[in-house]
Amino acid sequence: MKTKTILTYKHLFQVIFLIASILLIIEGLWGDVYAPKNLTTLFVWIHYRGLLVLALLLLGNYFCMSCPFIFVRNLLRVFHAPKLLWPKKLQNKWAGIFLFICFLFSYEYFSLWSSPAITAWIIIGYFILALIIDLTFKKASFCKYLCPIGQFNFLSSTLSPTTVKAKNISICESCTTYECLNGVKKKSVLTKRGCETFLFIPKKTGNLDCTFCMDCADACPYDNVTIATVTPGEELTEDFKRAGVGSLSNRFDLQFFIIIFTFGGLLNAFAMTSPAQTIKTFLGTHLLMTHSFLYLLSLFILFLVGLPFILISRKDAHLIPTLLPMGFFIWLSHYSFHFLTGLFTFIPLIPSLKGATHFMGFPLSIVTPIQYGFLFLGFLGSLTLVWTREATSKKRIRWAITHVVLFLLSLWIMTQPMEMRGTFTKSAPLETICIS
Amino acid sequence: MKKLSVLIFIAALGMGAYHFKTRFYSPVSLIPQEEIVLTWGHDPSKITLSAPTKFTFNLKDHRQNFINDAQIDVEATMDHAGMVPLFSKATQKSEGHYETNLQVTMLGDWLLFLTITLPGHKPIKKVLKFQASL
Numbered sequence: 001m002k003t004k005t006i007l008t009y010k011h012l013f014q015v016i017f018l019i020a021s022i023l024l025i026i027e028g029l030w031g032d033v034y035a036p037k038n039l040t041t042l043f044v045w046i047h048y049r050g051l052l053v054l055a056l057l058l059l060g061n062y063f064c065m066s067c068p069f070i071f072v073r074n075l076l077r078v079f080h081a082p083k084l085l086w087p088k089k090l091q092n093k094w095a096g097i098f099l100f101i102c103f104l105f106s107y108e109y110f111s112l113w114s115s116p117a118i119t120a121w122i123i124i125g126y127f128i129l130a131l132i133i134d135l136t137f138k139k140a141s142f143c144k145y146l147c148p149i150g151q152f153n154f155l156s157s158t159l160s161p162t163t164v165k166a167k168n169i170s171i172c173e174s175c176t177t178y179e180c181l182n183g184v185k186k187k188s189v190l191t192k193r194g195c196e197t198f199l200f201i202p203k204k205t206g207n208l209d210c211t212f213c214m215d216c217a218d219a220c221p222y223d224n225v226t227i228a229t230v231t232p233g234e235e236l237t238e239d240f241k242r243a244g245v246g247s248l249s250n251r252f253d254l255q256f257f258i259i260i261f262t263f264g265g266l267l268n269a270f271a272m273t274s275p276a277q278t279i280k281t282f283l284g285t286h287l288l289m290t291h292s293f294l295y296l297l298s299l300f301i302l303f304l305v306g307l308p309f310i311l312i313s314r315k316d317a318h319l320i321p322t323l324l325p326m327g328f329f330i331w332l333s334h335y336s337f338h339f340l341t342g343l344f345t346f347i348p349l350i351p352s353l354k355g356a357t358h359f360m361g362f363p364l365s366i367v368t369p370i371q372y373g374f375l376f377l378g379f380l381g382s383l384t385l386v387w388t389r390e391a392t393s394k395k396r397i398r399w400a401i402t403h404v405v406l407f408l409l410s411l412w413i414m415t416q417p418m419e420m421r422g423t424f425t426k427s428a429p430l431e432t433i434c435i436s
Numbered sequence: 437m438k439k440l441s442v443l444i445f446i447a448a449l450g451m452g453a454y455h456f457k458t459r460f461y462s463p464v465s466l467i468p469q470e471e472i473v474l475t476w477g478h479d480p481s482k483i484t485l486s487a488p489t490k491f492t493f494n495l496k497d498h499r500q501n502f503i504n505d506a507q508i509d510v511e512a513t514m515d516h517a518g519m520v521p522l523f524s525k526a527t528q529k530s531e532g533h534y535e536t537n538l539q540v541t542m543l544g545d546w547l548l549f550l551t552i553t554l555p556g557h558k559p560i561k562k563v564l565k566f567q568a569s570l
Contacts, residue, residue, distance in 0.1 A: 022453050030461040034547060034563065036513040036521065046518035075442045114515050274543055274570065342518025360520040417485075419543035420516050 003217045006227065010214055013066035021068045021123055028120025032349075038116035042346050044123075045113040050339020052149075053156065053332045060162035060227065061153050065212035069130035070143065076135060086141040093151065093253040097260060100148040101304070104264055108271050109296050111420075140196035143211050150211065155261050156328045157207035158321075159232045159381070164210055164217070164225065165201065171224045172202035180216035180225060192219045195244070201225055203243035206235030208254075233381055236321050237388045249318040258320050259308045262327030266410060267303035269334040271296075273416035311402045319399050322385040326403055329378025330410045333371040337414075340367045371414050379407040471498060472552060474562055483546075483568045488539040495532050495552070502532025509551040510536050514544060515565075526550075540568045 020043075028040035035041040052063050112118055133142040143150050166172045180201040183194035193215040195201075201216050201224075217225035241247045248254055270276055280295050312320065343361040382403040386396050473496040483489045491510070495503035505528070513521035519542065526534035540546060548564040 018449070019452075022449065023456065026453060026457050026461065030457060034549075035515060035517045036519060036547065037549070038517070041517040075445065078438050078442050113517060272544075277543075338518050341520065345518050345520065348521070361518075417543055420514065420545055 001227070003214065003220075003223055003226070006214055007218055010065050011071075013062070014068055014071035017066045018068035018071055021127075025120045025123050028116040028123070031116055033116065035114045035116060036345075037349060039346060039349055040116045040119050041113060042342070042349065044119050046338050046342050046345070049335045052153075053328075053335045054339070056153065056156040056160055056328075057232075057332060058161070060160040061157040061207060061210065061212045064143070064150055064153050064210075065214070067143075067211070069127055069147075070134075070140070070211075070213070072127060073131055073134045073142075076131060080135055082134065082136055082138045084137050086137045086139070086145060090145060093145070093251075093257050096146050096148065096151045097253065097257050099146060100151055100257070100264070101260060101300075103148045104268060105296065105300060107268070108299075109293065139198070140211065140213075144197040144209055151257065152261070152331075154208050154210070155258060155324060156331070157210070158236055158324055159328050160207060161229055161232050162227050163207050163230045163235075164212060164214070165204065165228050167224050167226050167228075169202060171222050175202075175222070177221070179219040179221055182219075183215075184219050184221075194219050198244035200243040203241075205240040205242045208235075208242060208245050233325055233385065236324055236385050239318055239321075239389070248321050252317075255317055255320045258323050258327065259312065260304055262323040262330065262406070263303050263307055265327050265330035265334065266307075266406075266413060267299065269330065269410070270303070270413050270416075271299065272418055272420050273413060274419040275416055277419045311405060313398065316391070316395050316399060319386065319389060319391055319395060322382050322389065322399060322403070323406075325381025325385065326378040326406050326410070329374045329381070330406075332378075333374040333410070333414055336374065337367055337371055340370065368414075372411065375407060375410050375414065378410075379403060382406075472496075472503065472554075472560055472562075473498065473500075474550075474552075476564060478566065483540060483566060484570065485540060485543065485568060488537045491526070491536050491538060491548070493526055493534045493550070495534070503554065504528065504531060505555055506534070507553040508534050508536075509553075510538070511549040511551075512538050512540065513547055513549070514542055515547050516544075543568050543570065 024040045024043060027038060031040065032038045055062050106112060110118065112122065130142045130147070133146060134140065178200070179192070179194060181194045181198070183190050184192035195216045196213070197209045197211060199210055199216070201220075204210070212227070214225075214227075217223075239247050239249045245251065245254070276299070279299075280292075283295055283298070341361040341364070345360050347360075383400060386399045386403065391399070475494045475496075477492050479490045479492070480487075493508060495506055497503055508526035510524040510526055511521050512524075513519055522538050522541070524536045524538055526536040528534050544567065546566050546568060548566065550562045550564065551559050552562065553559045
């Protein structure tokens with residue numbers, strides 16, 4: 001596809017997502033107060049998340065490409081150009097990791113999915129944060145260092161079938177102006193952006209930190225940048241030195257984030273199952289841990305610290321990226337469950353379609369094998385990486401055992417019955433309403 | 437020119453949002469709580485997945501008279517978006533007493549949305565909450 005076509009689609013998707021965001025904010029703030037009756041909670045927590053992971057698996061990081069926050073940021077930068085550079089001490093993933101963990105914790109503690117108003121405020125908060133950061137600091141500081149969705153997408157897109165790369169590397173080798181990185185200037189005024197996450201196309205390997213914004217393609221005077229197909233996970237087979245990222249074995253923050261990403265996926269799925277409620281009751285009865293904050297904190301420490309401490313050795317840090325296939329497919333298995341089982345549950349919520357309530361989604365007899373299939377694919381992917389990356393036999397066996405344990409644990413979690421409790425406090429109280 | 441285009445675009449978005457909100461989100465009017473007095477229960481007392489649960493509803497007006505011939509549409513859904521709802525209609529068994537059977541499909545917090553239509557009146561909604569356990 002031509003660069004101009006891709007850019008046209010990109011802007012179209014961004015406008016669509018922007019309009020959708022506005023409509024979801026309105027529905028969340030003024031629509032029905034109950035989550036199952038509100039299109040905002042439905043479309044954000046069920047359809048958006050499901051489509052996001054499926055798009056990452058089948059297409060690529062097109063959700064980052066379609067980001068409405070960045071679209072608005074680009075509009076407002078017409079009025080105010082940021083002057084500052086993102087602080088050097090924060091030029092890593094730690095702030096993004098902190099936000100990601102905070103978001104995971106808030107999701108469970110405040111039952112974000114059960115409140116349309118909170119969901120709407122999350123969207124609003126995202127816009128505000130993205131605009132504050134990117135109107136203060138140059139480049140795509142929000143995307144590269146902070147955005148929790150973006151960080152999730154970057155890691156997941158290492159398994160995507162597409163990547164942004166040079167069409168012909170020999171053209172890049174003869175280039176001396178590097179517009180893909182520096183942008184295009186006319187009379188000292190920047191007329192086209194270069195890569196705002198510092199990914200230099202000739203040295204770029206894989207999808208980490210790539211938002212698919214195609215600014216590099218737009219800036220390239222030789223039309224030498226495109227979206228090309230790749231083997232999913234290929235970028236993880238070796239410890240490549242990546243432009244704008246470096247090598248993963250030297251990035252402790254990224255290694256840590258891969259661990260959080262993987263075990264966070266397990267935690268997110270586990271927290272709404274019956275065993276989680278059983279543990280909560282046990283802790284309340286025998287350890288007098290009745291406060292849900294403490295219970296949740298214990299769960300987080302168990303999954304994000306305890307389990308990794310048992311299963312992963314710091315000495316084998318260069319094999320930590322092999323967790324990514326398993327981690328991504330755990331998220332995919334979980335989100336696709338909700339997406340496929342509740343695919344058409346929005347239909348009764350649309351007044352003109354109120355009567356059509358026959359088919360709400362796919363039955364468990366179809367969805368459950370798909371979930372297991374995803375987990376198995378993740379397991380196979382992780383095992384494959386263990387054997388392709390450089391390592392001694394002893395380390396390979398140790399990591400293979402780690403992946404077997406993760407696979408069995410994720411399989412067990414996905415077979416547990418769902419049991420969501422503690423959401424009533426976030427629902428609106430009873431009231432009698434007269435409707436016409 | 438660029439700034440003007442951006443301003444026009446933002447203004448158009450804002451006006452569109454305002455128009456959408458006022459067109460589709462008018463405030464609902466509340467009727468006095470006493471118009472319908474609803475008491476309800478379920479059998480068995482512990483709702484499980486293994487067997488259907490009988491939900492009973494008793495309707496009285498503010499003068500404590502039983503309300504008969506009401507149409508009660510029941511929708512049960514989990515307090516989580518995307519869960520498949522259960523639909524049913526409660527049938528009158530005796531004076532002011534209505535029943536329906538539902539077999540819940542998941543453990544956890546459930547919402548019961550009742551749409552009660554009295555003869556010659558506008559429908560009234562009531563929302564009830566219950567939990568399903570092992």
